[in-house]
Every structure is written in structure tokens, then in C-alpha cells.
Amino acid sequence: MVYLVAAFFWLSAGVMLRSTIRMWRDPNHIVRFTGRYGFKPDFDRGLARGFTAFTLSMTSLALAVPLIAYTDPARGVVRGPTWLAYVEGGLLLLFMLGLALQFCIAWFNRPKFLVPPQRRDEPGVWRERRARR
Numbered sequence: 001m002v003y004l005v006a007a008f009f010w011l012s013a014g015v016m017l018r019s020t021i022r023m024w025r026d027p028n029h030i031v032r033f034t035g036r037y038g039f040k041p042d043f044d045r046g047l048a049r050g051f052t053a054f055t056l057s058m059t060s061l062a063l064a065v066p067l068i069a070y071t072d073p074a075r076g077v078v079r080g081p082t083w084l085a086y087v088e089g090g091l092l093l094l095f096m097l098g099l100a101l102q103f104c105i106a107w108f109n110r111p112k113f114l115v116p117p118q119r120r121d122e123p124g125v126w127r128e129r130r131a132r133r
Contacts, residue, residue: 057098
């Protein structure tokens, strides 16, 4: 079962990485992502802008799943070398950082270096909603 979960995350990370590369190269590719998430349109655009950070997050999770299965921290005993537990913890921190960055990009369109070049001039959701008031 763990192998199926790991394969699912690896396949998802590969598809996301491919989409992220296409999103950075083709300005029209990001348009296909907007409207898919089911939120308000401005937040959908923000999530599409933050897809690079989400890809980072999911890729680190895909790398952490086999380590979690191998080291088996739920039983309180770490199998294998101790440094694997540190790598696992680092990957899980990277996962959480990627999610936080995605929402920072969605709300504030910052940090700019993680936003596709054609979307860097757009306002974040926060600024769009404050302008409507």
C-alpha cells in the first residue's frame, strides 16, 4: 500500500513539474488552471500564480513518503541511519513552507521570483479585494 501511495505522489509531482515548466514558458497555459479550484475567480488566479510553490511542496512530500515508510517513526523506532530521519523532517518542513508560499503568492503576489514572469504585475487577492471596497 505504501508503494501505491508513493507512486501516486511521484506521478503527481512529475505532472505538476511538467505543468509548472509549461506555465513559465507559455503565457496561455496558466489560463487553463484558473477556474479549476472552485473558489472565487480572484483566488483561483492567485492559486494558479502560486503553482510553482505548490509543486515544490508536493515534490518534497513525494520524496518524504518513502522515507516515512522506511524509517517508521509512528512506532517510535527509527530504522536505518539516523540522518534519514533528519532528511525526512527537512522534507516535511519544505512541504509546509511550499504551502505557506503558495498562499503568500495567492494573497500578496510575493515573492516575485516564484511567480511566472507574465503574472508578476498582477495584484494579489488582498489588493484586489481592498480595491473593490
